[in-house]
Amino acid sequence: MRKIGFDSNKYIEEQSKYILERVNNYDKLYLEFGGKLIGDKHAKRVLPGFDEDSKIKILQKLKDKAEILICVYAGDIERNKIRGDYGITYDMDILKSIDEFNEYGLAVNSVLITRYTGQPATKIFINKLEKRGIKVYTHEAIEGYPYNIDQIVSEEGFGRNCYIPTIKPIVVVTAPGAGSGKLATSLSQIYHESLQGTISGYSKFETFPVWNVPLKHPLNIAYEAATVDLKDVNMIDSFHYEAYGEVAVNYNRDLETFPVIKRIIERITGKPSVFKSPTDMGVNRVGFGIVDDEVICQASKDEIIRRCFETEVFYKRGLVDDEVVSRIHLIMEEMELKKEDRFSVVAARNYAEELKIRFDSTAPISAIAFELPDGKIVTGRLSDFMDASAAAILNAVKYLANISDDILLLSPVILETIQKMKVEELNSRAAALNTNEVLIALAMSAVTNPTAQLAYDQLRKLVDTQAHSTVILNKDDEQVLKKLGIDVTSDDIFSSENLFYI
Structure with missing residues (x-):
């Protein structure tokens, strides 16, 4: 059982209260969200007990007062930048996020494309959003940003950016990743709000680093x-x-830019900034939840x-x-x-060495070791039927269900039939079934096989399992393991010399 070191409920209460105190100073607060708004896996790993969806739950408590503005840098769409945690591109992540915000009852104002210069792939993405009824705005890059304050706070700077109409007192500015233009967007909006006589402010919803x-x-x-x-x-x-x-x-980045940001805000508002430090700008109560x-x-x-x-x-x-x-x-x-x-590292490497001796092999051995939450080490290896990750999962659920190793969860006939379809009908060069394929086979077998059902019911117990592979996992297997809540690492060794079929 994983030990708890963080009180997520206390954190949610503290953070919500602190945001409301901050918004009371303004007609409108532009709240930049750093990190992941939904599914913050890093925070969950380093703060055992942290609810990975705590940020969105905080916003849900404030949903009557908040709306969401999503920023994305056009260049990141153009080069198909990938979010490593989900294995999807930034444009797909935005679509996913909008769906999730809607499920939580949070209003999405629009999507803003930053530093836009008519990039072709970005044009297609804009069209896709607009066809689905999502408002899209674009901003061009501002010459001299962020240091040429005279240029930035002028008609030729923020003044060239379109104003994005908002109606709620809290405007959450979020993005798929760093460098998307959240800060510039917030400051641009404050500039336009000031021209309209609206008293608006800026704060940053921080998680890391933890200031206290x-x-x-x-x-x-x-x-x-x-x-x-x-x-x-x-x-x-x-x-x-x-x-x-x-x-x-x-x-470092916040410390370097703080004097400039402070001066920009003062130039926009015509008043001394209430912030005396970049820490002041942040809304971060994480330390109080430890x-x-x-x-x-x-x-x-x-x-x-x-x-x-x-x-x-x-x-x-x-x-x-x-x-x-x-x-x-x-x-x-x-x-x-x-x-x-990392215990699973030693276990995986030792198992791979045993396999090298057993099969008298000089090629990289694809083996994986799971360290289950109770400390038990379970291993798996690549075979003719399935890859190492799939084998380890089956071995793990058998252990958790107290099923003997001698009992087969999946009939070889079923596996051979799936393989035949995969190779002969779908023209796949990878005959061994991957993790996703084996899990589907397990789910189907559970319908008629009580033992398979018992094993299938153990999958949820794999959360917080630590795993290590002796070769680089393919992206599909890696994503399935992460979806099961397994923290997996790999040695930097390719499983074969193939450039595509690995």
């Missing part, structure tokens, strides 16, 4: 590991210390190790450069962590 835990706390270092490709570095907020004599943690610091520290260290594996795989796939890999290795050294501190 130490700079080198594993929780804050885990944030650096998660954003290693963005080169984010946690720092002491010197502005906050100078103003209040209180130590607070923020990160109930067991030791649990948080261990969970954060585990996350740093996972991020190290992830970064190395990204490097092998050509998605990051060697500087990013060097940075994650420095973080590992700083925290005195080793990859082998």
Whole structure:
């Protein structure tokens, strides 16, 4: 059973209250949301007990006062940028998010395309949104942003941006990822609101870094590991210390841009800014939800190790450069962590070595080890019938259901029939069934086989399982494991020399 270190209910109450206190100072508050609004897996991993949907639940409590504006950088759509947690492109993530916001009863105002210059793929996306009744606006890049304040706060800067009409006192500005233009959008709206005589303000809904835990706390270092490709570095907020004599943690980008943002807001409003530090700008009560610091520290260290594996795989796939890999290795050294501190890593590698000897193989061995929530290690390997992840899942649910290893959950005849269709009818070169295919077979078998039904019922117990693969998993298997709540890592070794069929 995973130990709890965070009180999510307390956090939701604290954060909701703090937002309402902030909005009371304005006619309208533009609230920039950093990180993921729905399904914040990173926060859930480093803060055991954190509700991954707590942000959206906070907004749901405020839904009568809030509407949502989604930003996306046109360049990210054009190059099909992928959200690693879901394995989908930014444009698809926006469609997914709109559906989810509607399910929560939250009003989506519109989608804003930032730094738009008529990019072809973005035009198609705009057309797709408009055909479904979604309002779409576009902003061009502002020359000199964010440092040329005279240019920015003028008719040739924010004045060239269209104003997006809003009706509720809280406008949540969110995006699929960093660099989407949330801050510029918020400031542009405040500029236009000011011209109309509306008193509006800006705040940032923060989660990480956590301002009121130490700079080198594993929780804050885990944030650096998660954003290693963005080169984010946690720092002491010197502005906050100078103003209040209180130590607070923020990160380099916010500290660098704070004086400029402050001056832009002052230029727009014609009044001294109420913010004396970037920490002031944030609305962050995460630190007050921590109930067991030791649990948080261990969970954060585990996350740093996972991020190290992830970064190395990204490097092998050509998605990051060697500087990013060097940075994650420095973080590992700083925290005195080793990859082998992850128990599933040692188990998977040892199992792979056993298989190499058994099959007298020099090729990469595809093996995976699960560390179940009760500490039990279960393994799986690639076979003629199925891949390693699928085999490990079947072995895991058999253990959880107390089913003997000798009992077959899936008939070989069924597996052979599916394989035949896959290869002969669907022309697949990968004969072994993947995780998704095996899970469908298990679900179908459960209809007529009580033992398969018993095993199928254990799938939900795989949440918080730690897993490691000795080869890079294909994206389909990786996504299925994540959907089951399994935290999986991989060694940076390709399973074969094939460039596509892996």
